[in-house]
Amino acid sequence: MAPANTISIRGAREHNLKNVDLDIPREQLVVITGPSGSGKSSLAFDTVYAEGQRKYMESLSAYARQFLDQLRKPDMESIEGLPPTIAIQQRSGGHNPRSTVATTTEIWDYLRLLFARAGTPTCWHVDENGEVCGRPITGANATQITDALHDFPEGTRMLLMAPVIRAKKGHHREVLEELQGQGVVRIRVNGTVHDLRDALREGGANPLGLARYEMHNIEAVLDRVSIKSGQRDRLADSVEACLRLGDGSLIASVENEGTWTDHPFSESFACELHPECSLPELEPRMFSFNSPFGACPVCEGLGRMLEYDEELVVPDPSVGYAEAIEPWRKNGPRMNRWYARMMRKFCDACGLDRHLPYSELPAKVRDVLMHGGDIGNISWPGVIPSLKSRHDETESDAVKERLQGYMRSTPCKACGGQRLKPASLGVRLGAESPNIAEVAAMSIVEAVAYFDKLTLGEEGDRIAAPILKEVKARLGFMQSVGLGYLTLDRASNTLSGGEAQRIRLATQVGSGLVGCCYVLDEPTIGLHQRDNERLLQTLRHLTDIGNTVVVVEHDED
Template structure:
């Protein structure tokens, strides 16, 4: 049997004909700085080929219904196992998904409630659990002899037989929000006062409304109550109208049914078949818990059947750590003839729950909507499910599984990875966490730089081999657990010398009343395990309260006091993707393209053609490629094979027509003339070389900022939706650099996501620049290097959910490291000693 996966000539993205052997049946880490080619090797080669070759063994009928990866660009790959990938950004679950359904724990609870529940007969007598339910025999009341209709597990599912008929198992009902129906009461109906008629209905509805007896030529606010009621909720009656369509210059008469403003919205909601349709209706809709099931999603029988004193909704409302303890008490509460079955069901539940608890998800409730889970939480659920499948001989590719994990939860992650390996699988992990890297059997380090400066294997071997490699960049971090202090930290007695932001809250969710102080002109890091209250304190309390105070609006109700002298702006920079499609690029988002368009519009070639700056836009300009409409690619439908996105055959991916390539600009210093398409194909660092020494100071400053943020390897024409979370944050930050920041609070949510330890150093340097420019910086973070470089730490906990929600410690890194109450401090102590 082959011992290695043999890759020859891999050239996906920036890989430079990489030849590498990957051990089979081992835990293999792929490391390297951002943009060095880690994901290209792990996902673009190993996963792409492993999944593609497996799917090729299926029928064409089946393959048509499965999303597939394209063939990787390489010379050869041998002995690759079937592959599964756990991506950094799992897809966002639909409205019917919950933590319970995604983890499959709900299956065990439904089975337990169905088989072990205390049924009630038609005459109100409660029955003891009986084997007859599982045996599908009649269940007879021992008191009155009445037969009881038992429920199967499917009858307790809100996605099928157990669904509440009122909300169809979603737990929410959508109703029209009357307060949104009138756009402006000072307008007349003819001027567009009725908002839904402007976006969801034909313009003739104004004429029908007039025939209903409503004056359409006076301001809505001056209408009588009767007229307003007709506008909002009038009956669906037919009226004969004369109409005139101005745009089509056409008139006529017809019978038309009246659609009130509310009915217009409900009609559009009923016809909405996709997200685009729902988005049009959303402004006029409010969601509220279902009045019948109260958000439980279940019908009356399904939500009222108890087992060991708790109904299914009550079980699902418990935190997983509490639920796991309660489930253990169920078998002993059963009759003797039911205990074996109870133990089997509980055993299945416990096996699944154990991994989720080890991965730090014990604070979640099973009824938590899947759409509200973070990407890190969704990825950990995927990981726990992968171990539970007990698959053998596969290759699992994990894309930064340590994202969002407190150091205390990394041990649980490593346990899951070891289990996957023990089951006979190959585990490929792309990560920067040195604890994860040290736990692997083999490391492949990509580099040495990013983009065109990366794409080669600079070191490989065991952890010891890589530590001794003179070419390795990760070696110093593997060899030492100590964090590097790379910025001047403020002494403890001077942390608050520049003032403070102080916030006081009342209890919210599982978070207790808080009283927190954030020093101004300092780097403050908020720490704590998942679910400890970091998001509630910072993103749900401090940020909206500051924004409201600055705008002189009402603060959130749970914020009882806020003192923020001198804070005039709060800027939230998170890891959400930038843009919705390929039209958003690094050049457009950073503003570089605007400067380039103006530059090229001033060239003699452009003036001779009468071209203005707008002509150089690949989105709307006259120079955009007519074949791909400026996207640079076209999609081919090849039936049972996956859809293939290829470079546009006419513009070859440049997004521009041939004419754009004829208009060049000649930089100084002997550099050859370049066209705009040429520049967009360059990396940021390559473009910096082109503009070095030129008079384009504004453009140079933007490129320099991108370089300083550690994203100089990005191509200017690279689509922003494809960027990693860390790259997206740094690109957003670029627009803030270089300006006076006095009175600004910057808030970052885990900015080290996806960053190599060297990149973390760069980011810390950027934060120091913001502070030097007068800003205050507040960071939610798990990375110990970032935490060790803070001026002040606010540590929440001690646990997650009901076991957290308190500020357990505040202080400098040295003070937190010595605080016995701080879980973060235990790990920080290893770094700052």
């Protein structure tokens, strides 16, 4: 019979364990130490943690278990009194480029909520001098929206639409029938315009053939106009109709050289001087770089782009420019001959000796050679654009891998490496306060000081209080275990094993779970003695709230 309130292990023989019998007290901090090869990890991870995971899997239904791998039972006679187990090991932070310190610790989720509920949107319009407007955004009325649309060049074609479904799952038949009852003839579904009468004529519960569990956007097309003088009244009537049907929101899809671009407008948030800079409403998903609602459309939320580097494309500038383009010389015989013919055309067009070193080319000729343009009597496509085209068009993984050797990862030029859309980056917690990406660029020490001083007014402080409580708790823990130098936007795949372990421990402390058994692998490695004391306080806090903590340590001290 196992003693009460203990984890009782009998006959543990996993790996080099020799019939170990052991009682581990629950809701206590227990350290397993000893020399290398003594079986510390075999007992803690391969016995206690492995059996806890296996028992959890057995508690699932037979239907759920069929999708999971079967776990082997550790080699032992019995184990009793084992609570749910969580292992926090020393391993890298994973390979997901979207994972950061802030997302791993859930601080980013709280920041998204904070900026959505207490943030003030500002205009993100950039003028010809590169200056950002920065005016606080307030509601735009129908007259301002009409003026903004009427300012498009004469002859511009556009669709005026009222958004009725925004990123919602389902077939939405009821919405379509309601729109038909209101006299709507055309709708746009996920970017494609449909005749509403033809769609409903098909009948059935899903007349548009929409996937039930995918997100869909549906807009009612209320007018198709071409900007002309003397038609302002019609434009104003259509704008007012869209705002009524779209609950204060309107989308103008404008054609430019065969390409249609959406311009959203809103009575809720729009700049007085630039009504095209408008937002429907502030939502947490606006600040997620993993969502199309918030991610920069150029880099898709990664913050970085692979770009061809001229120094890699031309590794030796002292070579004659006709032979200096390395990726044009290291191909099969057929491609090499084709590139050689192209280069001969360029040499004839520019009139320079083909043996002239690349470094001595005039700046203008070098720019045309690399990026394309008119030279002599030809229109030159450019070395880098041709390499991009080949990379995009080829189906050979070997060719893509070779061409990627001439690329470097650089910050996205559209978002400046901040991952989000300009509209999201324009939201601030005050006139001079940083945006959400600038907060994430702070170190943990700087973030603690920033949030300690943050004031949002009486109403804003009341809204932000529970959010800031969670943020400060997580920041305080990471600072206490010696991670104050990390920035919140630090990529998880660049963390060391010890840093990643303490980050995951911060997440567990913030979750507030009780009745669990945490198994940690040398959490003090690399820490200063002062930080060791802080870490011990945190581990004892886990036991004080009802958890069992088992720590594997090589050093007895």
